[in-house]
Amino acid sequence: MLLIRKLIPSSYLVSRFAQTATTDFYGFKNLSVLYNNFRPEYPDRLLDYIIDDVKSRQKAPPSLGIDPTPVISCALDIACGTGLFTRKLAPFFKRTVGTDLSEKQLKVAAEQNEGDTEYAKFDAYDVEGMLRHFSLQPSEVSLISVATAMHWLDFDRLAEKIVEVFPAGATSLAVTGYLPAQIMNQNILNNDIFGGSSLNVHGELRDRYEKKLDLYSQLYDHILHEKLRTYMNFDFECLISKYQTLPFEKYFRHHKFFQVCLVNEKTLLDLVEFVRSTSFYQLFMEVNRDKIRQGLERDPIEMFAYSILEMEGFFDDKKIDVRRQDDLEAQMRKVKFDTLWTFFVHVVHN
Incomplete structure (x- = not known):
C-alpha cells in the first residue's frame, strides 16, 4: 500500500x-441523500428488456426504445430505497408504488416524487399488507421489482410469498442489480x-x-x-454472482437473464x-x-x-x-x- x-x-x-x-442500515445521518445522489442511474436498455417482457405477456407490442405511454396496470417496487428504480418504472405504468423499511430512504423518495409514484413503509415480505394499503388486487400488479436489494433479503421467503399471493401468468418478477x-x-x-x-x-x-x-x-x-x-452486512457473494446463485427455477417456470456493461x-x-x-x-x-x-x-x-x-x-x-x-x-x-x-x-x- x-x-x-x-x-x-x-x-x-x-x-x-x-x-x-x-x-x-440506511438510517445513518445523510446516508439516504448520498445514496440518492451518487448511486448510478439504471440504463434504459435494462428498462426496455423488462418492459418488453411484461408487454409481450400482456399482448401489447414490444417497445422500440423508451416508450413514455403507460400501457401496463401497476408496478410494485419492493425495497425501493430512495425510489431510483421506482421513478424509472413510472412512465410505463398506470400506477407505480414503492415500499421500503427505511423511513429515511422513503423520505428522500417522497421528496423526489413528481406525482407519478406512491410510497409506503413495509417489510419486504408483507405483500398482502402492501396490496391492502394501495387498494390493489393481485391481478392488477403486472410487475414486481426488487432493484439491487435481493442480497439483503431471504429470496426463498419472498419467492414463496409471491407465488402464493399473485396468480400465475399475471405478474412478472424482475430482480435487478449492479456490481460495484x-x-x-x-x-x-x-x-x-x-x-x-x-x-x-x-x-x-x-x-x-x-x-x-x-x-x-x-x-x-x-x-x-x-x-x-467484513462490514458488508449482506450476502456479498450473491451480489457479485449477479444473483446467479439464487434458486429462481425452484419457484418460477420461466427465467431470463440480461446484462448491460457501461463505461462512464x-x-x-x-x-x-x-x-x-x-x-x-x-x-x-x-x-x-x-x-x-x-x-x-x-x-x-x-x-x-x-x-x-x-x-x-x-x-x-x-x-x-x-x-x-x-x-x-x-x-x-x-x-x-x-x-x-x-x-x-x-x-x-x-
Missing part, C-alpha cells in the same frame, strides 16, 4: 458525515467484457489507459474487497461519494469512530482519495490546502477516469 505523506484531517469526515447508529463500480484497467480490457462485436471500441479504449490506472484500480479494490469486506467517466469525488453512500462504509465509520478520532485507524476511502491525489501531484507546491474542504473537493473533481458498471436483471414468471 502506498504510504501517504500528508494525512487528511479527521474533522473533514466527522463534521460532514457524522452518523447515528440505528437498526436501519470498477476502475477501468488493462485486466478488464483484456477480458473483453464488451464482447467480440465491440473489439474496435475495445481497442480504442485500450489506448487511453496508462499503467497508473492499474494501481488506482488495485487501491480501490483493496478498499472494497479487503478493508471494508467519473471524477475521484464521484467515486469517493459512491463508496460513502454504502451501508458497509458507514458501518465501518460507526464501529471505528473512536479509533479514527484517536488516530489509531484511518478512513479507508480518504486514504484512497489522498493516495490518488498524491500520485497525481496535487500535493506538490502546496496545490491543496488540506484545511479547506472546498479546495479538497475541487481537486478531486479534476481527477477523472473511466469506470465500468455492470447492470443485470433476472425476469421470472409462471
Whole structure:
C-alpha cells in the first residue's frame, strides 16, 4: 500500500458525515441523500428488456426504445430505497408504488416524487399488507421489482410469498442489480467484457489507459474487497454472482437473464461519494469512530482519495490546502477516469 505523506484531517469526515447508529442500515445521518445522489442511474436498455417482457405477456407490442405511454396496470417496487428504480418504472405504468423499511430512504423518495409514484413503509415480505394499503388486487400488479436489494433479503421467503399471493401468468418478477463500480484497467480490457462485436471500441479504449490506472484500480479494490469486506452486512457473494446463485427455477417456470456493461467517466469525488453512500462504509465509520478520532485507524476511502491525489501531484507546491474542504473537493473533481458498471436483471414468471 502506498504510504501517504500528508494525512487528511479527521474533522473533514466527522463534521460532514457524522452518523447515528440505528437498526436501519440506511438510517445513518445523510446516508439516504448520498445514496440518492451518487448511486448510478439504471440504463434504459435494462428498462426496455423488462418492459418488453411484461408487454409481450400482456399482448401489447414490444417497445422500440423508451416508450413514455403507460400501457401496463401497476408496478410494485419492493425495497425501493430512495425510489431510483421506482421513478424509472413510472412512465410505463398506470400506477407505480414503492415500499421500503427505511423511513429515511422513503423520505428522500417522497421528496423526489413528481406525482407519478406512491410510497409506503413495509417489510419486504408483507405483500398482502402492501396490496391492502394501495387498494390493489393481485391481478392488477403486472410487475414486481426488487432493484439491487435481493442480497439483503431471504429470496426463498419472498419467492414463496409471491407465488402464493399473485396468480400465475399475471405478474412478472424482475430482480435487478449492479456490481460495484470498477476502475477501468488493462485486466478488464483484456477480458473483453464488451464482447467480440465491440473489439474496435475495445481497442480504442485500450489506448487511453496508462499503467497508473492499474494501481488506482488495485487501491480501490483493496478498499472494497479487503478493508471494508467484513462490514458488508449482506450476502456479498450473491451480489457479485449477479444473483446467479439464487434458486429462481425452484419457484418460477420461466427465467431470463440480461446484462448491460457501461463505461462512464467519473471524477475521484464521484467515486469517493459512491463508496460513502454504502451501508458497509458507514458501518465501518460507526464501529471505528473512536479509533479514527484517536488516530489509531484511518478512513479507508480518504486514504484512497489522498493516495490518488498524491500520485497525481496535487500535493506538490502546496496545490491543496488540506484545511479547506472546498479546495479538497475541487481537486478531486479534476481527477477523472473511466469506470465500468455492470447492470443485470433476472425476469421470472409462471
